[in-house]
Amino acid sequence: MQARRRTNANSESVDNYLKAILSLGGPESESRRVTSTSLAERLQVAPASITNMLQKLAAAAEPLVEYERHRGVKLSPSGKRRALEIVRHHRLIETFLYKILDYPIEEVHDEAERLEHFISERFEERIAAKLGNPKIDPHGHFIPTMEGKMPKQASIRLTDVVKGGTFVIDSVDDRDARTLRLLEAAGIKAGAKLKVKPRTASQGYSVSIGRSAKTLDLSREVAGEIRIIP
Numbered sequence: 001m002q003a004r005r006r007t008n009a010n011s012e013s014v015d016n017y018l019k020a021i022l023s024l025g026g027p028e029s030e031s032r033r034v035t036s037t038s039l040a041e042r043l044q045v046a047p048a049s050i051t052n053m054l055q056k057l058a059a060a061a062e063p064l065v066e067y068e069r070h071r072g073v074k075l076s077p078s079g080k081r082r083a084l085e086i087v088r089h090h091r092l093i094e095t096f097l098y099k100i101l102d103y104p105i106e107e108v109h110d111e112a113e114r115l116e117h118f119i120s121e122r123f124e125e126r127i128a129a130k131l132g133n134p135k136i137d138p139h140g141h142f143i144p145t146m147e148g149k150m151p152k153q154a155s156i157r158l159t160d161v162v163k164g165g166t167f168v169i170d171s172v173d174d175r176d177a178r179t180l181r182l183l184e185a186a187g188i189k190a191g192a193k194l195k196v197k198p199r200t201a202s203q204g205y206s207v208s209i210g211r212s213a214k215t216l217d218l219s220r221e222v223a224g225e226i227r228i229i230p
Contacts, residue, residue: 012117014053014057014064015083017053017054017057018075018083019086020039020043021034021039021079023042024038025075032074034074035072036054036072055067057079063078064076081148084149085144085148086116086117087143087150088143088144088146089117090112090116091112091142091143092143093111093112093116094108094109094138095134095137095138095143096127096130097111098138100130100131104181105139106180106184135151138190139171139173140191140227141171155229156227157223157227157228158196158218158224158226159220159223159224161196161205162198163198164195164199166193167193167228167230168192168193168194168228168229169189169192170227170228171227172188172189172225172226183226188207188209188216193210194209194226194228197215205217205219
């Protein structure tokens with residue numbers, strides 16, 4: 001990846017837009033467009049500001065997005081490379097903070113959000129080497145490679161399960177520190193075995209962890225932050 005240092009608020013804002021588009025559109029989905037409305041909800045920005053920024057990103061000398069009004073936006077190849085670089089920075093920093101500096105799991109996301117824009121390629125390489133070139137971050141998310149490749153995600157969201165069954169937690173969303181702390185305290189973390197009870201339209205999501213007989217009831221919002229595999 002190309003070495004860069006980002007040292008101003010504008011470049012940080014661009015990075016955050018690109019990461020949000022990558023997350024909402026899916027790293028493996030080149031053709032899946034993201035609506036301005038969903039982007040505004042994710043970034044907590046007014047729709048008019050979203051439109052203005054997307055137009056700027058699309059009109060740059062090296063466009064970072066492909067944007068059409070009323071059709072949404074997707075990352076250009078350059079935009080996707082840049083987004084994956086920032087995601088790699090973020091997840092390497094999270095792993096370093098958690099494994100080397102003993103940060104609590106619920107604190108690493110916000111700290112990495114502040115640092116991800118500024119580290120050099122050399123620093124990135126040193127962190128990766130120190131950690132043994134990890135492929136997974138503390139939340140169970142894949143870390144993009146140095147070449148900007150992301151393994152295909154085979155997991156599904158807990159909200160996609162209807163009939164129930166036994167699964168392994170693949171990853172847990174790290175954006176909400178309070179929710180992450182509560183899930184971690186309940187044993188809901190990457191690698192844990194999760195038993196899901198069949199649900200009806202009127203029910204939430206009832207689960208148990210490992211061999212525990214204790215049932216936990218999760219809201220749809222919280223269940224949507226958990227990805228599982230059979």
